[in-house]
Each structure stands twice: as C-alpha cells, then as structure tokens.
Amino acid sequence: MDASDGHADREWRLIREEAWPGPMNMALDEIAAETAAAGGPRTLRVYRWEPRTLSLGYHQDPDTVDWDHCEREGVGVTRRPTGGGGIYHDSHGDVSYTIVAPADELPGDLVESYHELCAPILDAFERMGVPARFAETERPARHQPACYLRELHPAHDVVVETDGEERKVSGNAQHRRTDAVVQHGSLTYAVNAERHLAVFADASVTPAAFRERVTGIADHADVSRSEAVGALEAALADWADATEGSWTGDELERARDRASEKYASDEWTRRRPGRR
Template sequence: MDGSDRPLADCEWRLIREESWSGPMNMALDEIAAETAADGGPRTLRVYQWDPSTLSLGYHQDPDTVDWDHCEAADIDVTRRQTGGGGIYHDTHGDISYSIVAPSDDLPSDLFDSYHLLCRPLLDAFDRLGVSAQFAETEQPAAYAPSCYLRERHPAHDVVVEADGTERKVSGNAQHRRTDAIVQHGSLTYTVRPERHLAVFSDEVDTETFRERVTGVDDHADVTRRETVAALEAALEAWADASEGTWTDDELARARERAAEKYASDEWTKRRPGRRESSE
C-alpha cells in the first residue's frame, strides 16, 4: 500500500525524549526499533546525543578517510551507520540527532515522497524556532566527499537555511530501507564547530570551506540547545500524535548485545567498501 493513504496518527507511536548513548548503542537502538516496529510493536520517534563524541561513517565509507590516531587521542568513538553518505562528527552540544522508525507498509514506497513525509516534523521544528529552513533548491558540488556536510547537496533530504543569497546546510537526513521497516535518522547542527568536525578525517580540509557550506541553529535564532531539542520533540510528538515512551528491558538488552557484537567491532567499523553484511 502507499503509506500516504494511511494517517500516521492511526498507528501507535512512542516518543523517546533525548537520551545519551554511545555511538554503537545509538546505531543498535535504531536497528532494534526497526525490529520492534516490524513485529507489530510501536513505531518509534527518538531524539538522542552521542556520548562520548562519535564519528559515524557512511555505510560505504572507506576507513582510510578516518584519522584513527586523532580519534583515539581525543576519545572519539567511531562506528558505521546502516545509511550511506559521508562521515558526521557528533558531540553532545553541537549536534542534535533524531530517528523515525516505522514498518515499510506505513510509508510511501517512493524515496522522494518518503523523505518529504518524514522530514515534515523536522521542518516544523525549525519553524517553531523561527529558523527559515527548507529543502535544498540549488545544486552544489562536493567539496570533500568523506564528510557528509561537504558532499554534493541533494534536494530530497538536505535541509538548508538561506542567508545573503547562499544556502547553507543545517541538517542531513538518510534512510535505511529494510524489507519490513524503514529507519530515517538525521542530524541537526545546533552550533557549527568546523575544527572539531574536520579533525576526525585523514585529509586536511579548510575550515572556511566548512563555514561557507554549513550553518547552525544558533546562527539564526537566540535559543538554547535545550530549547532546540524541546522544539524538535514537540514537532515529532504532534506530527504522529505520539505518546511518551521508553525502551523495554528486552530491547535494551538486545541493543547492548547488538552494539557489542556489531557496531563496536572492527569487522563492521573498519570494513572496506564493497563488502556487504552476510545477513540483515
């Protein structure tokens, strides 16, 4: 069925307010949430931090693009996402992350339509904050492909703020489309920290290039990070008519096991491009 014909509010949605987890645990929780939704449980909306700071690699990203020595010295975790794109540096202040997880049958099969449906609460959150964000309308070539925020812009899932005639990226979003469930997750930039963001990569990249292409909420609105998180949570809750929820003990136990066995392992994080998982 086409998910656009089915009101989201007719389904059971839970909102899990901002929590702090390690990088491997955040990725494992997304996967467990997909299994829960596919098995008939609640759909999940979640907002989260990464603690310690984490570099999340795109699914096909070459591990040679990472400055492993710097990440180790700076106590930065490295994990790999199920979604594509470039690497993203997440810390507990500059980054705000979210996930939306639902059965595949709930959502449009067309990728573009699915992004535009699932990004509605994201755009609503920016509107609540007084930030004029929108999907990217102009093309921009990649400046440094290993970094998500410096790749070419995509109108389906890159959200920008226009200032002085220039679009700057404020949010990147990506989907992992399983046969039975869809996970969309993304990052909002609360404040731009180019030096920290670029230091995790093996190549040197001009911080001015990052500044020219990326913006943060605090560049456009006099709001705290906590107020920004609250606006995102309120927008997600209203969009799906969600109830406040939590993880079950079983979900947390499975997520911890999945994080240790998969998302924290060198086999997963440092694997070479072209290698696929043996099973879903």
Template sequence: MDESDGEALAAREWRLIREERWPGPMNMALDEIAAETAAAGGPRTLRVYRWEPSTLSLGYRQDPDTVDWGYCAAEGITVTRRQTGGGGIYHDSHGDISYTIAAPADELPGDLVESYRRLCTPILDAFDRLDVPAAFAETGRPALHDPACYLRELHPAHDVVVPGDDGPRKVSGNAQHRRTDAVVQHGSLTYAVRPERHLAAFADPSVDAATFRERVTGIEDHADVTRTAAVSTVEEALAEWADAAEGSWTEDELARARERANEKYGSDAWTRRRPGDR
C-alpha cells in the same frame, strides 16, 4: 502532509523517546532494534538522542582510510558505521541534535523522495518553531570533500539548508535505511558548528574551517535559543506530528541493543571494513 496522512499516523501506536545520551554504537543499535519492534507489530518509534562521547558515524560504504583514527582516539571521539549511506558525520556531543523515526515499511510511501518529504515534515516544523528559515535544498553546490557528508554536493531529497546571499548552508542531513519490513529515517540537526573538530576527524580533508563555515550553519547562528530548548522543540514537533505518547525502551529492547552494539556497531569488523566487504 495532508489531513488524511495525519489521521493515518494518529490511528497507530507511536512512542516518543525523549533525548537520551548513548555511545555511538548503542545509538545505531537502538535504531535497528526500533525497526525490529515496529516490524513485529510493536509501537512505531520517534526518538531524539545525544552522542556521548562525540562520535564520527561513517556511511555504509565509506572507506575507513578517510578517517584520522589517531586524532579520534586522542580526542576520545568514537567511530562507528551507519546502516545508511553517504559520507561521515561528526556528531558533537553538544553541537549535534539527532533523531530517528522507525515504522513498518507498508505504512510509508514506496517512493523515496515522497517518503523523505513525509518523514522530514516534523523536522522542518521544528525549524519553523525555532524561527530558523530552513528548507529542502533546491540547488546544488559542488562537493568539497566527499568523505564528509556536510561537504558533499547538496541533494534536494534529504538535505535541509538555510538560504543566504552567499548560497545555501546545510543545517540538517537526513538518511533512510529501507528494510523489507520497516523503514528507519535518522538525521542530524546542527545546533552549534564545530568546524575544526569536524574536519580533524577526517584524513586530509583539504578544506579549512572558514570554508566549512561557508557551507554549514547551526541553529544557534539564527535563533537565540539554548540547546535544551531546541531539543524540546524537536521532541514536541515529532510528538505532535504522529500524536505520539511519551514512551521508553523495554528491558528486552535495551538488552538486545547492547548485544548488537557490542557484536556489530562497536566492532572493528563492522566499523573498519572496506568498500565491497560483506
């Protein structure tokens, strides 16, 4: 991001909502509410959050038959569906650090790749501060299990990897939902890899834990840092990027988000819908 981009960001009202713990449907509802707030002239939002309980978030068009619903129910893993595409992601309550950036659409590049480059700037900065040698993927690796986001073919626009002698290993996935009036980018940074639980949430993944480990890495594999310290680093990188003030949700936003979570993101009609259903 050049100096003019930084000045443009700082000239607008941004709030940083430090890490909160929410169930999966509420996390997705809050992303939607943040977009509505920004589009209506309210503050742009930077948020960091934890999934409590652990959650499997499905891609917008993902077939529900790819989920092991019995395992998820037995292990207390919530299942919800994102507004963004791609494969499913198991968000471990300890092993995952998630973030969202929401801003009016006319304040961000129309080009998708350029938009990813701009909005991932603070994420790459956070990895740099943590001494994790992460960068956008440059070369693809063949998909191993398409329903699982972290086992799909790497995409240079939004997949962040740690290079290695045996090939790049994914450490962060990022996705955008582009409305006519707002853009929401959210992403997952892996702090600790939980391959057995990640794979078990899917039906017949045909990949073992060792193979998963060859494709995915976490912050704790590269840096001697606690999860708390890693979260603080992500928060500070986001805040400095946009010159954001620490903020919080309004009571109205929380009420709307709870309603949206109950009616939409927590419903079977949304989560278990089949590809092509509206």
C-alpha cells in the same frame, strides 16, 4: 497532526533525548525497526552521542578517518547502516533524531518518503524561528568523506539561505529494510568546523571553507540547545500524535548485544567499501 494524515491513528512512542555511545545509538535504531516490524510501537527518538562520535556512511572508506586523532581525543567511531559521508557528533553542536515505522505504512517512492518523514523536522525548525527548507540546488562536493561537505541533494538535505548561499543545517538518511524504514538525521545546533574536520585523514579543507557550506540553529535563532531539543520533540510528537515512551528491558538487552557484536566491532566499522 490531523488523524487523516495517516500516522496519528497508529501507536507511536516518543523517546525523549537520551545519551548513548555511537554503537548503541545505531543498535537502538535497528532494534526499534524490529519492534515496529513485529507489530510493536513505531518509534520517534531524539538523542546525543556520548562520547563524541564520528559516524561513517555505510560505504565510506575507513582510510578517510584519522584514527590516531580519534583515539587520542576520545572520539568514538562507528558506521551507520545508511549512506553518505561521515558526521562528527558531540553533545552540544549536534541534535540527532530517528523515525521508525513499518515499511508498508510509508510511501514506496524514496523522495515522497523523505518529504513525509522530514515534515516534522521542518516544523521543528519553524518553531525555532529558523528559515530552513529543502535544498533547491545541487551544489558540488567540497570534501567527499564529510557528509556536510558533499553535494547537496534536494530530496533530503535541509538548508538555510545565508547571503544568497544555501548552507546545510540538517542531513537526513534512510535505511529501507523489507519490513521497516529507519530514517535518522542530524540537526546542527552550533558549528565547530575545526573539530568536525579534525576527524578526517585529509585536512585539505579549511574551517573557513567548512563554514561557507554549513550553518547551525544558533546562527539564526536565539534558542538554547535544550530549547531546540524541546522544539524537535514537540514537532515529532505532534506529527504522529505520539505518547511519551521508553525502551523495554528486552529491547535494551538486545541493543547492547547488537552494539557489542556489530556496531562496535572493527569488522563493521573498518569494513572496506564493497564488503558486506
């Protein structure tokens, strides 16, 4: 990245792929935002979800979840501070990332901000040989509770055109605080339609219909998951001229407290739409 792009002259840390439970992943994003807002380093992170997790959108109705299935199969459930539908994450099919920076260092316009922060994501796909781009058409939703089956949005949905159809390969969302911006997203490495759909209470969508709308990195490039993670980490690091870093002990302690008090609580996860 050229220093004139405006990010390389600031302090960025890259936290390479780690595995955390869902509530801890969301808590770490929040703590990273507090660190950046307080004058600390901006954060780029790549991560897995262990155990496998259903992350709900901020406004999602908890009745859309098959809670019995999730408990029986050991699928964790948490709620994101960002909107959209639910996403099933496991340690093979999903690669997740977060970018965190002070709000005054990013465009105020939402679409501009998405396009700036998605630049390294598109670069990562290019490094893998996956012809990904922003969606160009707004396709109608097939299953509103599932993020990957909602309507496509050109601002933040990344697709690969296959057989003349745009299939979603990455969803990205922002939580815009007054002092910091958190953008996190999911890159699909391998599609497991059956497991993805099983976490939802309404099973009216078939796996075949899911595959018509969703694709994965492994469908388009001969790269292993670890190679895909490496491409994403390299693209993020080059974009911000970041140095490899880690969480401080204080950040981890605060994140564990935040995860326990907020992101793992029924009050947060089973919250009804409209409640804060």
